[in-house]
Amino acid sequence: MKRSRGFLVAGRFGILWLAVLALALLQGCSGSGGxxxxxxxxxxxxxxDKQSDEFAQVVVSIKEVRVVPAGLENAADNDARLPVVVSYATPHVVDVLTLRFQQELLGTIVLPAGSYSQVRLILEANPNGQGRPPVNYLTLKTAPTVQIPLTTPSAQQSGLKVLGSFTVRPGIISAILLDFDPNTAIVARGNGDYNLKPTGIRIVQPATPLTSFGSLSGTIVSTFKDWSSASVLVVPQASSTPVAAGTxxxxxxSNRWIGPVTxxxxxxxxxxHVQxxxxxxxxxxLTAVTAGADSPLGDILLSVP
Known part of the structure; x- marks a missing residue:
């Protein structure tokens, strides 16, 4: 994988991604103590999450969730300027493959309004020693009872660094989803081991309350040159206002520059719309989306102007 992806949408090939979109953006008031x-x-x-054809379970044990203000992407783990959304006394265990078209709330925090660019997921370490079951693991559909440990480099210290811009607006409740696509977030190492990487997790920030939703998916493709990044908007019929937007x-x-999006x-x-x-x-x-189902667009081929 060459780059990570952040969007209010998630990709077909992987993710928690960090991750898209359905906690409501609710109107309300916040702030206390003056x-x-x-x-x-x-x-x-x-x-x-998105579903996987290969994996039966993808289990992660989360110790802490932090968000990173724009401009502090290289801040140390213990930097007091990085708000801690939640810190679990006992690691929060989630099988992300149970969350298709569902969401699990990890935490809520009152914090300074402004722009943020990263979420860090701090994971519990897998125990060392023979016979001790892993706490971060996957099982394959071909062997659903065998727990294969996930290797999570740096996830116990600096965390899985999920990239993507989102905004906390003053005086209201904002929401983001970490959309996990296991097909991208989990990378086979060739020796039977699997790495868990943040490139398969996306940050999604919905523009409207979504109590029941489906998905619109596709893969942005160029066969002749790198498109680096693309802006994506999802616009309802007979409207000019997007309900989802991101990068x-x-x-x-395989000699193609691709970017899965959902x-x-x-x-x-x-x-x-892609630019x-x-x-x-x-x-x-124009494509119909039905709650609880995916509407695939297939390859979205980029062309010269």
Whole structure:
């Protein structure tokens, strides 16, 4: 994988991604103890996932969730400027493959309004020693009772660093989802081991309350040059206001630059718009989305202007 992806949508090939989209953006008030509502907002952080053809379970044990203000991406783990959304006394164990079209709330925090660029998931370490079961593991559909430990480099110290921009607005409750796509987040090492990487987790911030949603998915593709990043909007029929928006980054795979994307949106009819520098704008046909189901667009081929 060449780059990580952050978006209010998630990819078909992987993720928790960090991750898209269904906690509601609720109107309300926040702030207490004399703190001005103009300077703080409330953030809810949730988790959802895409399904996998290969894995039966993907289990992670989360110790802590932190968010990173824009500009502090290289801050140390113990930097007091990184708000801690939640710290679990006992690690929070989640099988992410049980969360398709569902969300699990990880935590809620009142924090300074503004722009944020990263979420860090601090995981419990797998125990050392023979006969001790792993706490971060997967099982294969071909062997559903065999727990294969997930290797999580740095996830116990600096955390899985999930990239993606989101905004905490003053005086209201904002929400993001970490959309986990196991097909991208989990990488086979070739020796029977598997790595868990943040490239398969995306951050999604819905623009409207989503109590029941489906998904609109596709893969942005270029066969002749790298498109680096692309802006994506999902717009309802007869409207100019997007209900989902964000950025997708490319990865080189089999001589193609690809970026899987999935927007979780309420049932309705939508177009997906893609804009990448150096390429012609793309607009999908009008596509119906049904709650609880995926509506695939297939390959979204980028072309020259």
């Amino acid at each position: 703190t001005s509502v103009s300077s703080t907002g409330t953030l809810k952080v949730g988790l959802t 997708v980054f490319s990865n080189l795979s 927007a979780f949106v309420p049932g309705g009819i939508y177009r997906l 990448a520098r150096g390429f012609a704008p793309y607009s999908s046909p």
